[in-house]
Amino acid sequence: MWPLKWKQREQRYRQERADFFAAVKRLDRRAFLKVASMAAAVTTAKTVLPPHSFQLIDVVRASEDEKPLFQFAYISDTHLYERRLNERFVKAAMRAVEDVNALDPQPDFVLFGGDLAQLGQPQELELGKQILSELKAPVKMMVGEHDWFLDMGEKWQELFGPPNYSFDHKGVHFIVLMSVNEKDFWTARNMTPMERMKTVAGLDNPIQSRFEVGPEGRQWLKRDLAGVSKETPIIVFSHSPLYKYYRPWNFWTEDAEAVQEILFPYRSVTVIHGHTHQLLTNRIRNIHFHGMLSTAWPWPYAPEGLPKLTVQMDRADPFDEADGTGDGTVDVYKSGYVDKHYNLWSRNPITVAKAYLESWGKEARPPAPQFPSY
């Protein structure tokens, strides 16, 4: 009885799969949702059948008859301690490096999203540099608050150069923006550098100031953009989100509006940010925002302020160390907008497609969580 049942199930699965691919070929936008639900059915069947490799993202690409121009990968928020204190975070960072090195074809470059170190100590930063040096593709470094507030960026800059810089790649203007400056809260309190560092490192520590790009950073940004045509796609790498999500945890950029104002005149702007350790999606006018996963641990969604376009990732299983963490890739299209892939280590990967943000959430909605935050 059992083999027969299994056979029927397999047949049904093969039929669904065949229908799915047939539909993909003649896909238009209206048919998309239908196919999306079929894909979901096939994915459900996955749990009883050998895994296969197709993803809904292929559908989106096919539908637009447009291929991404190039891909880059990201690793973010490794929060390294020295190896003898904590192996877990070191191993996680190395796993991400392996993931990215296994990509075929290799990405054009790898963005490191900040918070390489946990407490900004020279040994932590050097360990991080050593781990990232194993990457085959070139690395673009971004700074996070955990790298900065012990010595105000001295060691980080010695290892990786200035925290603000830009470069052009295949028609896209990339900007790496230092967005974790804080107004001085330490001098008046007579804090040691380590006390200052630990205060900033405590997400729920209310003593610290809020993140900002700051007047100098904004000046730098204006100067950098002065020579860039308004038609040029812009992609900004920023550690803090460049919008206001939840102030008590510094999921926040105090001068976000002023920074956005500088970016609005450009035809297409994408911000890829670290710091929030979760699947996070937002759009403000022409600016698309995507969060990055941490390799070290996931953060809960904040109790309020979550952008409407965000489809949450499932709450992490505490019994699985790797759940809610991971790395990812970004496919960049000619327009400059992107498909953002979250490579969750203990789950199916999730894609937040360009079409999802372009349609203000009407199309290509990512799968809903079964255990959302509460």
Next chain:
Amino acid sequence: MRIRYVKLIMIGVLAISWCGLWSLSSNGAAPGSWMNVILADITPLAAAQQRPPSQHPQPNSENGHLVVQLCDGRTQMEIADVREGEVLPPEKARLVARRMMARYEQQAKQASKWTRRDRLIWKREQQRLVEEGRRLFHDWKAIGGTIGISCDMCHPDAANTHPETYPKFQTQLKRVAALRDMINWCIENPVKGKPLALDDPRMLALEAYITYQRRGVPLDPGKH
């Protein structure tokens, strides 16, 4: 023997200022001189036309002691070691005012065996424990962690600890677990420490902090 309570200026200022505030907020009368405030209290605005001004019979003492009365006309106190006609020293006047106000507040509610002081103690002791829990939650060494990881790193403001959902089944523990079992689980695993004894004061403090952070959330045992 009859005594006029107007003598007690010190007490008057303290007690009447309270009555005055009350009358201001409940009648919406504009702030004015002290005299206005006092009058407003005795003859609340519109009611003043219909009712005659309230008469406070003057308190007296059989023993010739000083008797003090609040402007409610009811709350009285006899001062055993001060004679009628004598002036209360300022320290003592303040004490008397405080006592009388406490008594007044109790009359407004049911008589209770607990005083304001009791309530302050309850609050303070509970908050002390919450603060201790907050400290432990942010300090991996204090709870015996070994790899630099503290609870707040994954649970800022104790988010995602859901104390209101316990006891509940935890697959990996293979049983219905209490909040403290999960606290211990997180101490042993992500934090890499030794589980606390269930009556360890640190366990109590962690529970105090975690539950305080979720105060007001309806109980929902079993929710995942």
